[in-house]
Amino acid sequence: xxxxxxxxxxxxxxxxxxxxxxxxxxxxxxxxxxxxxxxxxxxxxxxxxxxxxxxxxxxxxxxxxxxxxxxxxxxxxxxxxxxxxxxxxxxxxxxxxxxxxxxxxxxxxxxxxxxxxxxxxxxxxxxxxxxxxxxxxxxxxxxxxxxxxxxxxxxxxxxxxxxxxxxxxxxxxxxxxxxxxxxxxxxxxxxxxxxxxxxxxxxxxxxxxxxxxxxxxxxxxxxxxxxxxxxxxxxxxxxxxxxxxxxxxxxxxxxxxxxxxxxxxxxxxxxxxxxxxxxxxxxxxxxxxxxxxxxxxxxxxxxxxxx
Amino acid sequence: xxxxxxxxxxxxxxxxxxxxxxxxxxxxxxxxxxxxxxxxxxxxxxxxxxxxxxxxxxxxxxxxxxxxxxxxxxxxxxxxxxxxxxxxxxxxxxxxxxxxxxxxxxxxxxxxxxxxxxxxxxxxxxxxxxxxxxxxxxxxxxxxxxxxxxxxxxxxxxxxxxxxxxxxxxxxxxxxxxxxxxxxxxxxxxxxxxxxxxxxxxxxxxxxxxxxxxxxxxxxxxxxxxxxxxxxxxxxxxxxxxxxxxxxxxxxxxxxxxxxxxxxxxxxxxxxxxxxxxxxxxxxxxxxxxxxxxxxxxxxxxxxxxxxxxxxxxxxxxxxxxxxxxxxxxxxxxxxxxxxxxxxxxxxxxxxxxxxxxxxxxxxxxxxxxxxxxxxxxxxxxxxxxxxxxxxxxxxxxxxxxxxxxxxxxxxxxxxxxxxxxxxxxxxxxxxxxxxxxxxxxxxxxxxxxxxxxxxxxxxxxxxxxxxxxxxxxxxxxxxxxxxxxxxxxxxxxxxxxxxxxxxxxxxxxxxxxxxxxxxxxxxxxxxxxxxxxxxxxx
Numbered sequence: 063x064x065x066x067x068x069x070x071x072x073x074x075x076x077x078x079x080x081x082x083x084x085x086x087x088x089x090x091x092x093x094x095x096x097x098x099x100x101x102x103x104x105x106x107x108x109x110x111x112x113x114x115x116x117x118x119x120x121x122x123x124x125x126x127x128x129x130x131x132x133x134x135x136x137x138x139x140x141x142x143x144x145x146x147x148x149x150x151x152x153x154x155x156x157x158x159x160x161x162x163x164x165x166x167x168x169x170x171x172x173x174x175x176x177x178x179x180x181x182x183x184x185x186x187x188x189x190x191x192x193x194x195x196x197x198x199x200x201x202x203x204x205x206x207x208x209x210x211x212x213x214x215x216x217x218x219x220x221x222x223x224x225x226x227x228x229x230x231x232x233x234x235x236x237x238x239x240x241x242x243x244x245x246x247x248x249x250x251x252x253x254x255x256x257x258x259x260x261x262x263x264x265x266x267x268x269x270x271x272x273x274x275x276x277x278x279x280x281x282x283x284x285x286x287x288x289x290x291x292x293x294x295x296x297x298x299x300x301x302x303x304x305x306x307x308x309x310x311x312x313x314x315x316x317x318x319x320x321x322x323x324x325x326x327x328x329x330x331x332x333x334x335x336x337x338x339x340x341x342x343x344x345x346x347x348x349x350x351x352x353x354x355x356x357x358x359x360x361x362x363x364x365x366x367x368x369x
Numbered sequence: 370x371x372x373x374x375x376x377x378x379x380x381x382x383x384x385x386x387x388x389x390x391x392x393x394x395x396x397x398x399x400x401x402x403x404x405x406x407x408x409x410x411x412x413x414x415x416x417x418x419x420x421x422x423x424x425x426x427x428x429x430x431x432x433x434x435x436x437x438x439x440x441x442x443x444x445x446x447x448x449x450x451x452x453x454x455x456x457x458x459x460x461x462x463x464x465x466x467x468x469x470x471x472x473x474x475x476x477x478x479x480x481x482x483x484x485x486x487x488x489x490x491x492x493x494x495x496x497x498x499x500x501x502x503x504x505x506x507x508x509x510x511x512x513x514x515x516x517x518x519x520x521x522x523x524x525x526x527x528x529x530x531x532x533x534x535x536x537x538x539x540x541x542x543x544x545x546x547x548x549x550x551x552x553x554x555x556x557x558x559x560x561x562x563x564x565x566x567x568x569x570x571x572x573x574x575x576x577x578x579x580x581x582x583x584x585x586x587x588x589x590x591x592x593x594x595x596x597x598x599x600x601x602x603x604x605x606x607x608x609x610x611x612x613x614x615x616x617x618x619x620x621x622x623x624x625x626x627x628x629x630x631x632x633x634x635x636x637x638x639x640x641x642x643x644x645x646x647x648x649x650x651x652x653x654x655x656x657x658x659x660x661x662x663x664x665x666x667x668x669x670x671x672x673x674x675x676x677x678x679x680x681x682x683x684x685x686x687x688x689x690x691x692x693x694x695x696x697x698x699x700x701x702x703x704x705x706x707x708x709x710x711x712x713x714x715x716x717x718x719x720x721x722x723x724x725x726x727x728x729x730x731x732x733x734x735x736x737x738x739x740x741x742x743x744x745x746x747x748x749x750x751x752x753x754x755x756x757x758x759x760x761x762x763x764x765x766x767x768x769x770x771x772x773x774x775x776x777x778x779x780x781x782x783x784x785x786x787x788x789x790x791x792x793x794x795x796x797x798x799x800x801x802x803x804x805x806x807x808x809x810x811x812x813x814x815x816x817x818x819x820x821x822x823x824x825x826x827x828x829x830x831x832x833x834x835x836x837x838x839x840x841x842x843x844x845x846x847x848x849x850x851x852x853x854x855x856x857x858x859x860x861x862x863x864x865x866x867x868x869x870x871x872x873x874x875x876x877x878x879x880x881x882x883x884x885x886x887x888x889x890x891x892x893x894x895x896x897x898x899x900x901x902x903x904x905x906x907x908x
Contacts, residue, residue: 121688121709123618125681146465205505214511291498292505295490297466308465308493331709333684 104128113137113337120331137331137338146297147305147339153217154284154302155346161221161283166276168226170268173234174260195228201292208293219293220286220301227282230275237271238264273357277350284347306343309336396527397565399849405526406847406901407566409537412545417553419445420765422814424828428835430577430732433764433814434828436821440786444767445550450755451485457513458487459506460804461494467799475775475797479805482771483756488513491804507532512743514753517807518570519738523853526564533741534750535567548758550811557735560845570739571757571809577831577838578699578813579733583629585693586686587716589619593692599719599727602633602662609671612692621671623682623691625663625870629720632728632834634659639841640898647842647895647902651862652883660869660876667870677870683707697733698827702817706800715823717830730834734844740808757809764814773801787818846905848897854890862886 083091108128112120115127116134141147175181176188199207204223213219241264249259265272287303294300397404420442424434470476470486480486490513492502499519506512512532518525538544540559545552551571558572590597595611598604609621634655640647650656666672673691675681686694687707696704701715720728742753762768770788774781780794790801815831817823848855865882868874883891 117709125684125688125690201501202505202508205509209509209511291492292502296469298469298472308495332707 109337109340113334113341115331115334117331117334120333125333134334137334138342140335141338141342146300147302147342149298150300150302150305151342153299157217157220157286157301158280158283158346160217161225162276162280164221165225165227165230165279165283166272169231169234169275169279170265170272171260172226173231174238174264176231177235177238191228191231193228195232205292214293215296215299216293217299220289221283223289224282224286227279230278234268234271234275237268241267270357273354277354280350281347284343302339302343306339309339396530399524399527402847402849402897402900403904405565405849406904408905409563409566409568410541411556411559411563412540412554412568413543413552414554414556415546415549415552417445417549417763419763424824427832430835430838431831432576432578432812434824435764435814435816436824437786438770438788438816438818439765442765442767442770445762446759446768449482449484450752450759451483452752454485454749454752456483456485456487456515456753456756457489458515458517458805458808459490459492459503459512460517460807461499461519462491462799462802462804462807463494464800464802465796466491466493467797467803473797475780475794475803478771478776479803482768483759485752485756487805489804494519514743514745514749515740515757515808516743517573517738517740521852521856524849525852526569526847529564529569529741530567532743533569534744535569536571536742536750536754537567539750539754540568540571548754548761550758550761550763551754551809553763554761554812555735557840557844561734561736562739563845564847570741571761572736573738573740573807573810574735575699575733575737575813576735577732577835578815579697579737580731580838581628581695581697581733582730582830582834583626583693583718583720584686584696584701584704585716585718586689586691587714588710588712589689589692590716597716597718599721601721601723601725602630605629605633605720606666606671609666609693610669613671615670618690620673620676620685620691621693622666622676623673623685623694624676624680625666625672626693626695627659627663628695628731629718629728630659630662632720632730633722635722635729636731638731638839640843640895642842642902647899649891649895651879651886657876657879660866660879664870664872664876668872677867687713698815698831699813701823701827702820705817705820705823715826717826719830719833727833727837730838732838732840735840738807760805760809761811763811764816769811772803772805774798784819789818842902843898846898846901848894848901850890850893850897855894858886858890 108126111127111130112125114133114135114137115123115130116132119127119131172187172191176184176191178184208214208219208223211222213222245263245267246259249263254262285303287301287307290299290301290304291307294304399405420435420439422433423436426433467473467476470480470488476487490502490506490511492499500522503512503516503519506516507528518529522528540548540551554572554574555576558574558576559568562568562570562572564570585597590608590612593612595608597608600608605626613619613621631650636653636655636659637648637650640649642648663672667677673682673685676685676691682691682694682696683700683704685691686696687704687709689710704715705713722728740757742750745753759768760772762772774788774790775794775798777783779791780798781788781790783789790798794801815824815827817827862882865874865878869876869879
């Protein structure tokens with residue numbers, strides 16, 4: 063009897079995940095979350111503020127403005143004046159859109175084939191995919207392959223070498239394997255071929271994982287700069303991230319010619335231009351994220367727990 | 370298509386790095402110090418009789434000083450150096466990469482004047498971009514006919530033996546006189562091009578212009594009403610405290626003033642022969658004293674809060690967040706170009722030691738880098754040397770004017786006799802530094818267009834410090850251990866210096882680090898350099 067009482071008491075004392083936290087706990091959590099958010103958001107505000115601050119304010123603040131005293135859009139006007147940044151933005155959009163489509167097409171087809179028992183060469187191909195996750199060929203062999211395929215100075219060099227990502231293929235394969243075989247079998251009974259099943263049955267059922275993997279690929283293409291540095295000599299084909307790296311991280315000075323011919327006397331401060339480039343590089347991804355967020359949890363978890 | 374053997378070869382090259390060349394039977398063994406440092410007859414120096422400098426040369430190392438660009442630049446070459454065939458190359462740039470030849474009228478005119486289309490692969494010099502590109506280009510054999518080699522990578526002599534033309538027969542002694550603008554480059558700069566008993570590159574000469582020194586914002590000092598003069602350590606500290614004002618976002622130094630402190634304390638320039646033996650600066654008590662002083666400066670808040678950890682000194686100095694910084698003579702022009710106030714003025718204080726004498730000035734390397742040539746036939750080698758000679762035409766000539774400023778009206782307009790780049794010029798001529806300057810270039814003059822007062826400041830400083838100035842005694846010598854372990858050691862000491870200055874490590878840790886360095890390669894480097902110095906003779 064006394065043992066039962068003790069057990070009951072222990073159960074009452076221990077909190078569960080469904081318990082409503084006490085007010086001090088909620089306040090403490092709130093403060094910690096607020097601090098974390100501040101640490102993340104303040105640099106963003108600084109970047110945006112510096113991009114729209116006046117020359118005098120940038121100078122006074124030592125190069126980094128936390129809150130602008132006035133709005134000055136000169137940096138954005140200079141960037142969108144037809145210079146190197148505007149061109150690079152266009153290149154980045156082309157690579158990101160084109161690359162994501164190529165990657166999604168290739169990865170889904172490969173993953174679907176690998177998820178169907180009895181596909182030709184299934185195990186060796188799966189091993190090759192796994193091998194590519196574990197071992198990277200390295201800088202120089204990659205360069206040699208790109209060079210020998212005649213892809214140097216071509217935008218294809220920024221897409222094809224990274225078109226298929228082993229990890230993403232495995233996630234997609236896991237998702238496809240979770241689709242009941244009976245659904246596919248019934249489609250086959252109705253006379254659908256492999257491509258029909260893939261296009262009309264499998265892909266519509268896989269929107270969540272396609273959104274997640276598509277975002278992975280898109281973010282990867284959008285942020286990539288290293289391959290462009292190695293393979294692209296023509297600055298007209300540089301993506302935005304390489305421009306960003308050159309002018310922001312390496313602190314190279316933008317000339318008026320790079321900014322579409324803005325008068326040298328009217329050039330905004332270099333720091334403002336650098337921060338404006340940074341803002342421009344962030345915006346597309348920030349816009350895309352909320353639209354895909356609802357697919358995120360479902361897509362990731364389904365792919366992650368199936369073997 | 371790529372062959373399996375080629376891909377495997379590339380992978381092995383990646384795994385072994387360029388160091389793999391040391392195992393090759395056709396190049397000098399890395400243990401053969403004598404062969405690696407074998408002397409060779411250096412090119413004869415013959416000063417080109419070009420435009421007369423505006424200020425007298427008071428010292429052999431004094432660069433030519435010009436207030437203004439000569440009014441009527443003379444054409445000093447005849448015909449075109451090229452033979453019509455394509456000339457390819459790999460070069461870095463510190464400026465925005467210029468538009469490609471098909472979209473760049475300057476480049477098109479350059480090709481016409483050279484007489485051979487230049488196909489250049491241009492990569493940013495910042496960070497490790499050029500190093501990565503260079504490594505892939507070596508493996509892919511896409512370096513081209515001419516390529517810039519940025520100094521200090523492992524097994525450099527062996528690499529040049531394997532991949533670069535030996536230019537000795539074309540340039541040694543009086544043979545160079547066939548290329549008068551290359552002969553106009555200083556003998557010191559050619560010493561940096563000798564490897565394994567051969568002249569294997571041409572120098573990208575900077576002379577004293579690449580030496581680090583203390584730069585001060587004279588306009589800000591005047592504004593605050595502080596006289597910097599010619600300070601000792603104590604006086605520099607006093608001035609630093611007077612100009613620092615955190616509330617106004619103003620600090621005395623953008624970065625720790627190592628060059629000034631080294632001169633004030635009489636430190637060696639890297640290695641120094643003392644009592645018949647080489648001693649490195651970092652082994653001396655003066656070096657620890659320098660560390661202690663800069664640590665105190667940091668603790669007293671005299672250095673920009675990010676000055677030790679992050680290097681953005683050009684921006685801070687230009688904006689006035691820092692009153693003093695450390696940079697080179699050649700940086701002066703870029704500071705004036707970045708200036709955001711019309712009163713912007715740079716002062717160059719001559720620092721003094723505790724006895725009041727001019728501090729011993731430590732000269733930078735005579736060369737920015739070197740440029741090598743792919744092995745080719747004697748005819749093609751001579752043609753490429755003619756092209757490099759054309760690119761080295763000195764300041765004040767018509768060739769120089771075109772090379773640095775492009776075409777009148779499109780790329781520059783004259784302000785008096787000084788060319789001022791237009792918007793198209795800034796972009797197409799790469800801010801006056803089109804990257805062919807990393808294949809060959811003339812001597813670097815003291816010339817700051819539109820700022821003759823800055824020329825006076827630099828000249829006055831140079832005239833005072835050059836008699837005390839010293840070059841690294843190991844310059845032009847090769848130590849295999851230094852080439853493989855030196856960079857890592859330099860990085861480690863640099864990190865430790867920062868840790869000490871930020872108060873995260875104790876000054877006593879320096880001694881332990883020096884002891885470790887000596888055991889792990891420092892003594893071997895010393896021994897190799899001593900051996901090289903012994904056979905240096907007339908290298």
